[in-house]
Amino acid sequence: MIALAWLEDSESRQEFEAYFKQKNKNFDLSFFDSSEGLYLKARELRPHCILIELGAKNSLVVFNLVRDLRHLLGMLPLIIILGSPKDSELLMHSVTTGANFFLSPPIDLMFLDSQLTRFSNQDGHFSPFKFRRVPSGGIAVQTKTQIHLNTLTNRGIWFHSKHLLAKGFIFNFQLSLGAPLENFDLTMRVISNDLSEEGHRYFAEYFELSEETRKRITYLIKTSS
């Protein structure tokens, strides 16, 4: 299998070189110093794994590269972003532009191992023998899941979720507020995401909310607290 890496930090280079040589011998790892070099090689070799370090690079270049690689190579290559935990917002965004996941130092090699092993079996997951394509290309499916709501404001809500929700993700939920309870069917849009100790933390604003409802919610928040 082929792995390509664009890493700035020489320690990271050594660490991954040693890892792929000693532990994951199936992978043939090559290093690059530019996004163009990596992209051209990826087009030629169709790699199975790509490592990109955010570091001091222009994050725009990294996002564009991830997006282009995903577009070029489809779903199968494992794209991993490396970066400092202080760049959590950028790291999360890299996943929404096409990376599979991100890692921060100290690199959890056991986790990496498990992901690479899983990736090796990925073909089985999407095998046409396992799933059949829906004739019309797709069917709308109403999906429900749980989030943990933390704070309610007149602008939107703060909440935690185990899922990674991209900015712009739109969802509905019913808010019961006040006494006697008043029910509001609200549409929300995620506008910020970040990492916290409890997991992914989000702020979602009210989306296309009428001024009247906003005023009512503001009043109920004021009087409830």
Next chain:
Amino acid sequence: MKEMNKVIFFGNSPSFKELHQYIRKQNLKSSLELGGLTALENYKEEGIDLFVIDLALPKEEAYLILDGLYKDFHFSECKVVVCISHRSQLKRFRSFAFGVHDYMSPLIEKEEFLSKIKSLIHPDKNTIQMKWDKQVTIQFEANLTHISESGCLMETKAKFHEGAECTLNCTLFHDIGSHQDILGSASFSTPSPTRLFVNQIDFKNMGDSYRDSLRKLIWKWKDV
């Protein structure tokens, strides 16, 4: 005496300049930069409260400024609002990725703009909030693309956490006679080239008879 708040504008369109003129008259210390990443250097040592950036700047300069701001100011020390000249969702989402706090149209009413700026500089003054510690159910639409008798693949802007539970409801389940939500468990998720995530959901509570009907339905598709 409290120092005046400082707002820096990056942009050169006429409507943008008008907004800057208005803010100047409102006892807010502000400067207008016509563009250029190098101009950012001048503010490194200053305490800036807010940057207002026009995304219509040529050659993606606005994004370079956003990137520079992130690196030099880390966004924790200042707020950033972008001005989007048309209804481009893509531009909005892209700018959010740089840590932008809010967005606005250049056609925004001046009073509303001032209120937005004030609420960004002093968020606690204008935001009313209350603690609300509880689990709630959210609902959203996804696109079911592949199916088997034991699970399905669906595309959405959410990357499901492995093992997380969800319920699904679509016309396909009605076709096989099931009118209740199907309980599922996420088992795999990967990004797709279309900036969505493909999530594999395994069915958990589908009865044998429904499973059988689904199998028959899928086999019919084979013949199509």
